[in-house]
Every structure is written in C-alpha cells, then in structure tokens.
Amino acid sequence: MSALTYRFDVLVVGAGHAGVEGAMASARLGLKTCLLTMNADAVAQMSCNPAIGGIAKGQIVREIDALGGVMGKCIDASGIQFRVLNASKGPAMHSPRAQADKKLYQFTMKRWVEEQENLTLRQELVEGLLLERGARNSELGTEDPQTDSSSLRAPRSALRVTGVVARGDTHYIADAVVLTTGTFLKAIMHTGEAKTIGGRAGDSSAEQMSASLASAGFELARFKTGTPCRLNGRTIDFSKCQVQAGDPTPRPFSFSTEKITVPQVVCHSTETTPAVHDIIRANLHRAPMYSGQISSRGPRYCPSIEDKVVRFAEKDSHLIFLEPEGLNTREYYCNGISTSLPKDVQAAMLKLIPGLENAEVMRWGYAVEYDYAPPTQLHPTLETKPVAGLYFAGQINGTTGYEEAAAQGLIAGLNAALKLKGEAPLILDRSQAYIGVLIDDLVTKGVDEPYRMFTSRAEYRLVLRHDNADRRLTPLGLRVGSVSNEDWDRFQKKEQEIAALQKQLKENKSDGESLATWLRRTEVEWEAVCARHPALRAWDARPDVVEQVVLEAKYSGYIDRQAAEVERFQRLENRRIPPQFDFAAIPQLRHEAREKLSRVRPTSLGQASRISGITPADLAMLLLYLE
Numbered sequence: 001m002s003a004l005t006y007r008f009d010v011l012v013v014g015a016g017h018a019g020v021e022g023a024m025a026s027a028r029l030g031l032k033t034c035l036l037t038m039n040a041d042a043v044a045q046m047s048c049n050p051a052i053g054g055i056a057k058g059q060i061v062r063e064i065d066a067l068g069g070v071m072g073k074c075i076d077a078s079g080i081q082f083r084v085l086n087a088s089k090g091p092a093m094h095s096p097r098a099q100a101d102k103k104l105y106q107f108t109m110k111r112w113v114e115e116q117e118n119l120t121l122r123q124e125l126v127e128g129l130l131l132e133r134g135a136r137n138s139e140l141g142t143e144d145p146q147t148d149s150s151s152l153r154a155p156r157s158a159l160r161v162t163g164v165v166a167r168g169d170t171h172y173i174a175d176a177v178v179l180t181t182g183t184f185l186k187a188i189m190h191t192g193e194a195k196t197i198g199g200r201a202g203d204s205s206a207e208q209m210s211a212s213l214a215s216a217g218f219e220l221a222r223f224k225t226g227t228p229c230r231l232n233g234r235t236i237d238f239s240k241c242q243v244q245a246g247d248p249t250p251r252p253f254s255f256s257t258e259k260i261t262v263p264q265v266v267c268h269s270t271e272t273t274p275a276v277h278d279i280i281r282a283n284l285h286r287a288p289m290y291s292g293q294i295s296s297r298g299p300r301y302c303p304s305i306e307d308k309v310v311r312f313a314e315k316d317s318h319l320i321f322l323e324p325e326g327l328n329t330r331e332y333y334c335n336g337i338s339t340s341l342p343k344d345v346q347a348a349m350l351k352l353i354p355g356l357e358n359a360e361v362m363r364w365g366y367a368v369e370y371d372y373a374p375p376t377q378l379h380p381t382l383e384t385k386p387v388a389g390l391y392f393a394g395q396i397n398g399t400t401g402y403e404e405a406a407a408q409g410l411i412a413g414l415n416a417a418l419k420l421k422g423e424a425p426l427i428l429d430r431s432q433a434y435i436g437v438l439i440d441d442l443v444t445k446g447v448d449e450p451y452r453m454f455t456s457r458a459e460y461r462l463v464l465r466h467d468n469a470d471r472r473l474t475p476l477g478l479r480v481g482s483v484s485n486e487d488w489d490r491f492q493k494k495e496q497e498i499a500a501l502q503k504q505l506k507e508n509k510s511d512g513e514s515l516a517t518w519l520r521r522t523e524v525e526w527e528a529v530c531a532r533h534p535a536l537r538a539w540d541a542r543p544d545v546v547e548q549v550v551l552e553a554k555y556s557g558y559i560d561r562q563a564a565e566v567e568r569f570q571r572l573e574n575r576r577i578p579p580q581f582d583f584a585a586i587p588q589l590r591h592e593a594r595e596k597l598s599r600v601r602p603t604s605l606g607q608a609s610r611i612s613g614i615t616p617a618d619l620a621m622l623l624l625y626l627e
Contacts, residue, residue, distance in 0.1 A: 003169045008034040010416050011164055011172050013126045014180035015043045018394030018405040020109055021069050022178045022413030027119035028068065029417040029481050034172060035113065036164070038184070039203060040123040044074070044109035046402065047183070047200045048227045050102040050325045050333055053253065055085060056453040057403040058096035059434045059466040064403075065254045066473035068482035069410045070112060071403070072253035078105040080265045080327060082250035091551055092461040096253060099246075099267060101326035124166040125204075128212035129177065131159045131387065159216060161390040176416035178391040179209075180409055183225060185371035185396065186210045190288040191364055192342025199368060210371045217386040218373050222296035223450050224289070225400060226304050226338040226367040229346055231322075232360040233330040240355035241268040241322060255470045255544075256487055265324055268355075271317040272305070272337070275352045280309045283345045288367060294340070296369055299400045299450040304367070305337040305349075320353065331362050340367030372398045375442035376600050381425045382412040382439065385601070391416050398447035399438075407435045414480055426480050429573055429606075431460050431566040433473060444600060444610045459569075462555065462562050467547055471495070497545045501536075505549070508533050519553040526550055572606035577626065579603070586625050593618040 012023040015037035023035040037043065052075040053061050065072030079098035086093040113121050163173040184199030184206045197205050214220055244267040250260035287306045288294040298304065303311065308318050321335040334356075339346060343364050350356045375397040377385050382397075384390045391412040394405035415425045428436030437458045442451065455461050464472070474491045477483035483491075505516035510532045519529055526546060530536045539546050552559065583589065583597040592613055602608040605626070609619055 003165075003171045005171045005173060006034065008032050008120070008172065008174045009420055010034075010176045010178065010413070011036065011174040012178045012180060012409075012413065013164060014182055014184070014394070015040075015113070015121070016047075016180060016182045016394065016405060017044060017071065017402040018180035018182075018409030018412075019178075020044050020113055020409070021064065021071065021406045022180060022391075022393055022409035022416075023119055024070055024113065024116050025068070025410050025413035025482055026178075026417040027116050029414065029421065030118060031417045031420060032118055034120045034122060034174070036122055036124045036126055036166065036172065038123070038125050038206070040110075040121060042200075042203065043106065043113055043121070045106050045200075046100065046102040048225075049335055050100045050105075050323055051097060052079070052100055052105075052402060053095065053097035054403075055095045056434060056455045056457070057401060058085070058253070059455075059464065059469065060403040060407050060438070060453060061253050062096070062255075062466045062469040063433050063435050063473055064406055064410055065256075066469040067410060067414075067477040068484065068487065069406065070109065071406045072255075073257065074105055074109050074112070075100055076252045076254050076257040076260060077108050077262070079250070079253075079260060079262055080324065081246035081267060082252075082260060082264070083246050084251060090462075091465050091467065091555070093455055094466060095455070096251060096466055098250075098253065099265070099323055101262070101328075103326050103328070104262075124170065124172075126164045126166050126206070127208035128165050129161055129216060129387070129390070130163040130165060130171065130173070131216060132162050133159060159386060160388040175420055176389045176391065178393055178409070178412045178416055179396055180392075180394045180405070180412075181206055181209065181396045182405075183368050183370040183395055185220075187368055187370040189366045189368045190294060190340045191366045192286050192288070192340070192345070193291075193293070194342070195293075199370060201363060201366065213373065218377060218384070220371045220373055221398075222369055223372050223395075223398060224294050224296045224298045224367050224369040225302075225450060226298065226340055227365055228305075228334040228336070228338045229350070229361050229365040230325070230363040231332045231334060231350075231356065232362050233322075233324065233332045235358055235360040236268075236322065236332060237355045237358070238268055238322075241270045243267075244269050244321065255474075256490060263327060265327070267324065268322040270320050270322065270353055270355045272320065272349075273352055273354070274316050276349050277309045277316075279345060279348050279352070280306050280341070283341060284310070286342050286345065288340045294367060294369055297449045298367070299452060301452055301454075302338065302400065305339050306341060322355075337365070339365040341365070370395070372396050374398065374446050376444075376446040378443045380427045380439060380443055380603060380607075381415040381419075382408060383415065383419070389416075389419075395450075397442055398451055399442070400450035400452050404438060404451070404453055407438060411435065411439065414482055418480060423480070426476065428473075428476075429570075430458070431463070431569055432476075433469075434458055434464055437464075440607065440610065444602065444607050445612055460562055460566055462558055463566070465551070467544075467551065471548070494545060497542055498548050501539055501545055501549050504536070505529075505553075516553060519550065520556060522554075569606065572609060573604045575605040575623070575626065577602055577604060577608065577622075581626075583622075586621060588621050589618055590615075597622070
C-alpha cells in the first residue's frame with residue numbers, strides 16, 4: 001500500500017512560538033504552507049512562564065511586530081499586566097514586558113493560525129526528513145540588487161530536503177522545511193530520581209527525528225531547561241507577600257494596537273529563606289543536575305533554585321514572583337524557583353516560604369533534557385549548511401525563550417518563502433536589530449549553554465530601542481512582502497507626523513533659539529516646550545510621535561556617535577567573502593584560524609572578525625587574499 005502523500009511549498013514542523021511565526025510568515029508571502037504539530041491543542045503554548053517580553057526580549061517582540069509578525073499583537077490581545085522594565089534608566093535600556101492570560105494567548109494564536117490564508121494546521125508526529133542527493137541551481141541563492149549577489153549565495157549542499165515523513169507512513173512533500181522542535185528532540189523530564197519521556201508535562205517526545213538529523217550529517221548535543229511548580233492561588237496567603245503592580249497606562253507591544261482593553265491584574269512577590277536553602281543543600285544529592293543524572297548544560301541566566309543556592313551561597317534569600325496564569329484560573333506560576341528536586345523536597349520548601357506555607361501544588365517543577373543542533377551549522381538565513389532547503393529555528397538552535405524562538409521562526413519562515421520565490425533573503429545585521437545580533441551570535445560564535453538575549457549583547461543598543469523598531473524595520477518588511485498595506489499606511493502617517501513636528505520645532509523660537517535646539521538641553525522637558533509654545537499641545541494626542549522627536553533631540557549627540565560606529569562596522573560587513581572561498585588554501589593562516597573559518601564559513605570580513613579565536617593578524621591575511 002502506497003504512502004499517503006500531501007504537497008506544499010513550505011512545511012513547518014512544530015507549532016510553538018517559532019513555528020507559528022514561521023508558518024504565518026511563509027503563508028503571508030503567498031506560499032502554500034503546512035504547520036505540523038504533535039498536539040493541535042498546544043499551538044503557541046507557554047510551556048514555562050506566562051509572560052512575553054522582558055530585558056532585551058521586549059525589543060525583539062517589537063521588532064517581530066515591525067516586520068509583520070504576530071507575537072506583539074497576540075500579547076496585546078491577552079496581556080493582563082504591562083510594565084516597562086528599567087524605566088528609570090536611559091531609553092536604550094527600556095524593555096516592555098507583559099503577563100499573559102496564557103490560555104487566551106494560546107487560543108487567540110491558534111485561531112489566527114486557523115484563519116490565515118495559505119496555511120494548513122495539522123496534528124502529526126513527524127519522524128524524519130525526506131532527502132535527495134545534490135542541490136539544484138536554485139539552491140545557490142538569488143541576487144540582491146543592493147549588495148554583491150555572490151556574497152549571499154550559500155555553498156552547494158550535498159543533500160536537499162524534499163519533505164518529511166510522519167507516523168503512519170504519511171509523506172509531506174515540499175521544497176523547504178522549517179524545523180522548530182523546541183524541547184522535544186529525544187526529550188526526558190526529570191523530577192528528582194524520576195524520569196519521564198517527554199518534552200513538556202503531558203506531552204510526548206520526538207524520538208526518531210534526532211536519528212534522521214544525525215544520518216543527514218548534523219552534529220547534535222544536549223541542553224537542559226527547567227520550570228517551577230504551579231500553585232493554587234486560593235491557598236496562597238497574599239497578605240505576607242508584596243504587591244507588584246503594572247504600569248498605570250499599559251503600553252502595547254504592537255505598533256498597530258491603539259489601546260489595551262484586557263482587564264489588568266497585580267502580581268505579588270515573596271522570597272526564599274535560610275531554612276529553605278538548608279533543605280535544598282541537604283537534598284542536592286537527589287537533584288539530577290548534582291547527582292549526575294543530568295550532565296547537560298542549563299541556562300546560566302535562568303538558573304534553578306538549587307543552582308542559585310550553590311552559586312550564591314552568601315545570599316540568605318532569593319526573590320519569587322507569583323504570576324497569575326490567567327483571568328479564568330487561580331493557578332499561579334512561581335517565577336524564581338525552577339527546580340528538578342523531588343516532589344517531597346519541593347513540598348518541604350514551600351512550607352518555609354512566607355505566604356506559601358499552606359499552598360497547594362497544582363503542578364510540580366521539573367527539568368527537561370533535549371537534543372539541539374549547534375547553530376554554527378547554519379547560514380545567516382537560518383538555512384542549514386548540510387541540507388539545502390532545510391531551516392532551523394528556536395530551541396533546536398540552542399536558544400531559550402519564547403521571544404528568541406519567535407524571532408528565529410519569523411526569519412526562517414520568511415527566508416524559506418523568499419528562496420522559493422527566487423527573491424533576495426532577509427538578513428539583518430547587528431546594527432539593524434536585536435534579531436540581527438541574535439542570529440549573528442548563533443551562526444558565528446555558536447553556543448555552549450542555552451542562549452538568551454540581553455541588551456549588553458548589542459553594541460548599538462542606543463539606536464536599537466524598542467520605541468523605534470518600526471522605523472528601523474518596517475521598510476524592510478515591506479520590501480519582502482511581510483507587512484500589510486494597513487500597517488504600511490500607518491507607518492507612513494507616523495513618519496510624516498514626526499517630520500511635521502520636527503519642522504514646527506525648528507521654525508519656532510524661544511529666547512532667540514529654535515525650540516528644537518532648546519529641547520536638546522538636559523533640563524528642558526516636553527512640558528516646558530509646550531508652555532513656551534501652546535500650539536504644540538495638539539501633539540499630545542500622538543505620544544508616539546512626540547517620543548521619537550524628544551528622544552532624537554535629547555540624545556542626538558550620542559546617536560550621531562553611534563551612527564559613526566555603525567558606518568565603520570558596515571565597511572567590514574560590506575567586504576564580502578565568496579561562498580566557495582577556500583580558507584584552507586591560505587597557508588599563512590594559523591591552523592586554528594583555517595579550521596574555524598572553514599567550519600563557520602563567514603559571509604563577510606566583519607563576521608569573520610567576530611569568530612572566537614580569530615586574531616587581527618588572521619583578518620589582515622584574509623583581507624590580503626580577498627584582494
């Protein structure tokens with residue numbers, strides 16, 4: 001009996017945050033797309049904390065939105081508390097974050113996926129890739145009229161993807177496949193000594209895909225992550241906790257959202273105690289990370305409570321944020337005590353935490369260990385080097401976080417579609433977006449622990465603010481076809497209004513100098529400018545326009561200096577390296593340099609300079625041979 005066969009242009013495997021962005025991006029570009037998931041009820045499920053955004057992550061969400069993605073719109077439709085973090089610091093550090101009604105978020109996104117033209121959602125367990133030898137001429141890429149076209153072409157791959165096979169002898173045929181497998185590749189969950197097959201509580205594991213990837217020549221490794229217990233809010237004594245309120249006026253993530261209409265709530269916080277730490281220390285031998293049961297690396301910047309107690313032994317307490325999981329549930333997420341300790345230890349810990357002494361556990365904390373593919377096996381488009389037409393996005397690339405995953409999914413989905421349409425890929429560099437920093441770090445430096453974004457990773461963060469993401473990226477989104485006409489019209493109107501306000505400030509004077517010049521003074525605020533020229537009050541109805549004009553005036557000197565740095569950066573980025581360049585043929589290069597350059601295969605001199613271990617002397621020799 002022959003296999004059941006379906007044909008699409010693009011297949012996306014996995015319907016988490018990377019998968020939905022990738023599938024919807026491909027479909028928006030007109031490609032017939034299929035989104036395959038193990039569980040159609042878990043589309044865009046928040047497996048860990050019920051929140052979107054945060055330090056640097058909020059900037060990524062706004063960039064996704066500026067490029068036509070859906071994460072920002074979805075959190076605006078489901079967010080129950082909004083805050084701008086680091087609001088007391090400079091604008092480069094401001095990062096929006098929102099608590100989500102996680103089921104409202106999940107089912108809103110699922111409905112949008114179901115309603116998206118050109119997109120089919122289907123529940124299937126994908127077990128392997130369909131491959132063929134040799135890449136067609138189209139695999140070599142297409143010309144970008146703005147750059148040297150040869151620099152964008154990927155070296156010919158020995159293998160090309162033709163689809164995937166799902167359980168039950170079902171074949172899905174496509175010229176491009178995006179894998180967004182999350183934590184489900186050969187996944188094992190750990191709670192103390194107990195081990196369960198699965199990538200998330202209640203879900204199974206993709207056991208066969210790892211073997212399929214290994215047979216195609218991919219290097220695989222293991223990471224681990226974890227999640228805390230969830231409690232019944234009815235049994236929490238909030239009188240012993242501190243209230244954590246949101247901002248008085250919630251600021252939307254999406255540039256298209258005018259106002260947040262979802263009811264807002266408060267969060268609370270409490271903290272661990274020395275007695276809790278004593279219990280943890282006494283039971284470290286039962287924690288999988290310390291007993292040897294898990295040997296893979298976990299996220300450094302989101303450590304388990306047992307890691308915190310060991311690494312920060314001098315601290316008497318650690319904060320715990322009690323975050324409601326939705327408006328129609330009393331379930332609370334305990335942010336700060338992620339753990340893989342046994343259930344009895346978790347229960348004993350809770351009894352010693354203020355406010356949680358009588359709390360009832362609804363779900364226990366656990367760790368999950370899973371396969372990932374080191375991301376130096378990717379081109380900057382997120383297409384894989386070993387297999388043409390195959391793209392990776394999300395935790396399969398060694399990252400952690402919904403936002404990082406969604407950004408990769410968006411770029412992978414767009415580039416898969418653009419390649420099939422014969423158009424130039426979308427490659428963002430480090431001076432254009434946090435997304436560019438993220439992908440460049442992954443494909444150039446690789447990872448030795450789960451990667452998450454921070455503002456400190458971005459050299460040009462003053463120009464990569466969350467408030468100007470649309471001004472940086474929406475024109476690029478329009479070029480590739482991912483931005484709607486409605487969003488483009490809104491963006492153009494905003495740009496026209498910014499120009500009009502700037503003109504008005506230049507033409508009106510105060511004490512002999514223009515209001516534009518006066519506004520640059522540190523002590524002068526917008527209110528003072530309006531007091532001098534009351535007609536400017538009309539602009540208060542467009543706070544986003546005022547914000548852009550004020551920030552550009554206040555920080556003009558710093559922005560100009562950073563623009564000069566970006567220009568120097570671009571000179572190195574624009575010195576392209578041909579895709580078939582033979583690094584091994586430069587005898588003057590050190591052996592380490594030849595090996596690393598051959599493995600990463602940088603597309604520019606700038607990217608080569610960021611590879612760990614590449615010295616200025618190596619770059620000088622490489623430049624000599626390029627010339």
